[in-house]
Structures are given as C-alpha cells and as structure tokens.
Amino acid sequence: MKQIAESTVRRLSLYLRFLEDYRRQGLETISSGDLASLGGMTSAQVRKDLSFFGSFGTRGLGYSVNALAHRIREILGLEREWQVIIVGAGKIGAALAQYRAFGERGFRIVGIYDVDPARIGVSLDGTIVKDQRELDADLQSVKPDIVLIAVPAEAAQPLLERVTKAGIRGVLNFAPTPLHAPSGVTLRSVDMALELELLSYTLTSAMA
Amino acid sequence: MKQIAESTVRRLSLYLRFLEDYRRQGLETISSGDLASLGGMTSAQVRKDLSFFGSFGTRGLGYSVNALAHRIREILGLEREWQVIIVGAGKIGAALAQYRAFGERGFRIVGIYDVDPARIGVSLDGTIVKDQRELDADLQSVKPDIVLIAVPAEAAQPLLERVTKAGIRGVLNFAPTPLHAPSGVTLRSVDMALELELLSYTLTSAMA
DNA sequence: GGGTGCTTGTGAATGTTTTCACAACTTATT
C-alpha cells in the first residue's frame, strides 16, 4: 500500500478518541463534519484521511461510530496489547510508569530499569524498578515490543544501540537529542524543550 | 515576512543544539553538510531553512558557529527570559517543574499550582506548589508569558479559558485532548499516548 | 416508488515543502 502521511495517522488517533467520546454518549453515527469540528480540521480532510484505507461511511448518513472506531483501532494496531519497558526511573520515567492513558490504550508497562541503587527496588504503581544489568536478559525473555528511553541525553544513544541489538523495533525517546537508529527500527522522539522553543518562536514573531 | 513552516523552525532548534556542541568543542566554523549529518537531513535542507531568514554563511567556508548560534537564538526568541508557570503539580507537572533543560534555555519556572491540599505546600526543586485559587491574582501580578497545562484532561479546556482570559498568549498542553484557544493565543500540545499510537501504527504496518 | 435532503468518496486543483542542480563566491595554492 502507498505510504500514508504521518499527519494522517496522527489525525486518525484523534478521530478514534472522538469516536470513543461519541460511543460513551450513546451516539451511533457520526459525520465527517462532526469529526472535523471536534478536531479543528475540515470535513474534506477527514474523508480524505479515511479514504486512504477504504470506504467506511454511508452516504447521506455518516459513519457508524462502532464500526469506524473498530476499523481505526485495527489500522493503528491497537487491537493487540503492546509490551512496553521504560529505561530510566527518574522524574520523567516515574511519571510515565504511572501514566494511566498508556494502559487504557493497550500499552502495558512490563518493566522499568535504572542504574542508580537508590532507585532500584522502588515500586512505581506496582512495578518494581529493576537494575539495568537485568535489562539484556529481560529483553531476551520478555521480548517487549517498545522501549521508552528516559535516561540522560548522553546515555540515550548507547542505550538505543543496546536495545536495538537485542531486537527491539520500536523506541520512544524522551532525551533531548537526535538519535540514530538502524534501519528497520522505528524511532520517535518527544522533545519538550524543543516544543517550548517553538512556542517562543511563535510568540516572538507574533510580537514583531 | 512570509509564514515560516513549523518543520523549519523545529530544525532551527536542532541546529542551535549542534552549534552549541560545536562551540563546546572549540570549533569556529560549521558547514551545512556538518549540520545535516548531525541531524539526519540534507545539506540543501539546512541551507534552505537558513535562507528564509537571510544569508549567514561564507561560500567556500561555511558558517561561523558563534554568529549563527546567536542569529538562531534571536530568531527563536531565546535571547530573552520567559516566565513560565505550571498548573497541575501531579506526576508530570512535578517532573516538568524539576526539568533542568527548561532553565538552561531561558524558560524560568516562576510558579506551580494545584487544587489538591495534599500537593499544596510541597517544594519542587525550590518552588513551592501554590493553591490554584492564587492563580488569577498571580497571573495579574507576575504576568507570566507561558502556561504549562498538566491537569487531567477534563480540567484542561476550562483552565485554558481561564488563563487566556487573564492575558496569557502561550500555552503548552500535556493533557491528551484537543483544546480550542482563542485567536491570538499560541497553543501547542504534547500528547505522549498519541506518540505511542503512531509507533504502534508503524510497527503494525511494517509487519504486514 | 419517486422525490428530497443529506453526506460520502474522490479526481482535479491548489498550496506547501523538499530536493535538485548550479552559478557565485571564498580561501588556499602554485
């Protein structure tokens, strides 16, 4: 299939949330216009996004909330459970370990690791922080799908290499440094300092 | 001036980091090719990005590390200090309050607020969590530039309205819900659950 | 069963971003 734009997939995730809201309210159908106004985009955008994957709607009526939600979950790979480990049990690692939204979406935290003896053994929402020396063995036995990198910037690239060598194919990085992943590995980064800089840019040029 | 693409500004932030690394290493010039290989983009991309703002390089030689860094800081609005407050002193709010990278870039955390009596009074890296009832008065007196929203999703939109009414023009939201800001307000969102879903999508389609 | 009103799905048009490719210029060398 033709390559789908990241922006499209990002919107798909949003549509799914809106669909779940609609379901919670007991509504059975939704139109592209409804989805659009919830997300601040146009209805043509919504229909075009969905059209890349097939035609799920009924002309004159809209989309079945349940059917569309199910189809989007399928597209995003959310029908299964993903096993996730976190490396770095510091401030952000601990927050992530206790973040409920992950579990609700099928991302199950199955381990968290640190080097600092003071952090090892601590319980975060039921998960005990393990020594990072156990990481390699656990990568072999548990075979997690995704690693969250929550270590200091200078430790991030070596860690990335370590986990990809062990067969990890999905990584979400929180260290504020661009990482280089081998091909076949999907790497995404969340960089909060950079987001603030973007805000700074917009505020600055809006003034001028 | 013509509207600059967000992707360009995002890369500018990265270039600035690379320049600071170069400076730390004592290097005085850098070429578009050097910047490109550090960031995993092409040298044409680097030059095009910079060309939107002027011509800063020397043909045959490259860019002066100091001069370019200074110019990018100017463009991004990082020559000044930004006053930042955090609302929500929970797990993510606390992590953000203690995040060093913000201060290093001139984003000064000048207040953090919560509703929960158990959180109020707690010290986070020297900043005491205040009662959110003090928020409106502080918005008037302190006049912060940027608000970080770190409250539960259902409290986010009301909070956004509250702070924008008080004159806040820049907001970085961590709640996993699309917010609607009045015009003139710059709103950005960091949505970690959504990032994981994007990873899920890529891993899923890579398999198929 | 035909008419009415509404909404989808999608080519075509438009707008945006990236890549290409090379003239123009700088420095170093002979």
Next chain:
DNA sequence: AATAAGTTGTGAAAACATTCACAAGCACCC
C-alpha cells in the same frame, strides 16, 4: 595572477499534502 577545491544561496523541479467541488449513493418521507 591564475587555478583548484570547497561551500553557499537560490530559482526551478519534484514530491507531498490539503482543499475544492460535485457526482454518486443512501435514508427517509409522502
């Protein structure tokens, strides 16, 4: 002073993403 080697800055081309606009299809009503 002329040549060589290297790098920028930038129009033009290509690739990509969004918006437009409307025929096609369905539900509902009379």
